[in-house]
Amino acid sequence: MSSRRSSSSSSRASKPSDDEIKELVLKLQPLLPQLHHSRNAPVSASSILEETCSYIKRLHREVEDLSKRLSQLLDSAGITDVDEELIRTLLRH
Amino acid sequence: MNSPNPNSLKSRFTKGLVKALIRINKNHPRSSSSPSISSSPREIRRRYHKIKTAAYASMACAVGTRRAWSRALLWKIQNQACNGGVVRRSIGSSSHYSMKKIVEQNKINELRKVVPGGEGMDTWSLLEETAHYMKCLTTQVKVMSTIVEIYSPTT
Numbered sequence: 001m002s003s004r005r006s007s008s009s010s011s012r013a014s015k016p017s018d019d020e021i022k023e024l025v026l027k028l029q030p031l032l033p034q035l036h037h038s039r040n041a042p043v044s045a046s047s048i049l050e051e052t053c054s055y056i057k058r059l060h061r062e063v064e065d066l067s068k069r070l071s072q073l074l075d076s077a078g079i080t081d082v083d084e085e086l087i088r089t090l091l092r093h
Numbered sequence: 094m095n096s097p098n099p100n101s102l103k104s105r106f107t108k109g110l111v112k113a114l115i116r117i118n119k120n121h122p123r124s125s126s127s128p129s130i131s132s133s134p135r136e137i138r139r140r141y142h143k144i145k146t147a148a149y150a151s152m153a154c155a156v157g158t159r160r161a162w163s164r165a166l167l168w169k170i171q172n173q174a175c176n177g178g179v180v181r182r183s184i185g186s187s188s189h190y191s192m193k194k195i196v197e198q199n200k201i202n203e204l205r206k207v208v209p210g211g212e213g214m215d216t217w218s219l220l221e222e223t224a225h226y227m228k229c230l231t232t233q234v235k236v237m238s239t240i241v242e243i244y245s246p247t248t
Binding site: 067086 | 138246
């Protein structure tokens with residue numbers, strides 16, 4: 001995974017136009033599960049931004065929930081060793 | 094990113110997270126007098142915080158410093174340990190261009206709040222970082238779900 005920019009703190013030489021910004025927003029659409037099916041119908045940049053926000057918040061909530069469940073499971077799970085088999089199983093999914 | 098490449102982001106994240114879980118498990122031993130007694134709710138809560146931090150830290154470490162959001166997250170986690178979670182906030186330069194609709198600008202600002210380091214990014218960088226952050230978060234959730242699945246008691 002190579003980054004196309006050498007330094008993300010470098011400022012752009014020219015101001016990005018509204019259209020360029022909009023292009024970048026539209027690129028987010030394929031990443032969003034809810035909007036994925038309506039790829040053929042025009043989706044506004046505004047709703048993409050909204051959907052992106054709620055999706056990220058949803059993912060944060062899922063991490064919270066999974067962390068809580070893991071905390072309870074660790075009680076009885078007894079993950080004591082880096083099991084290569086475990087890692088392989090996890091990566092297969 | 095479904096390849097079993099040992100150097101893939103998913104691989105690095107998974108190994109890091111599992112190691113962290115082992116470490117957390119070791120530091121929270123069950124009562125030695127009776128292993129069948131489960132930890133107190135307080136213990137479980139403390140462990141949950143550690144697990145959550147470990148999940149984000151493992152992902153940020155796997156990504157490394159090549160992304161602004163992972164740098165921001167690493168900085169935040171490292172400094173949380175020292176001074177109780179003071180977050181550096183600088184207002185992003187959103188006035189480099191003109192957005193016709195105020196509504197869209199508000200939504201961009203909402204996005205700033207949920208992406209690590211977003212407050213200090215210009216809009217272009219924010220949108221690029223968001224895409225990458227979303228992908229990594231999705232992987233993080235997927236791997237954690239699988240771990241829960243594996244260790245859940247089968248009913």
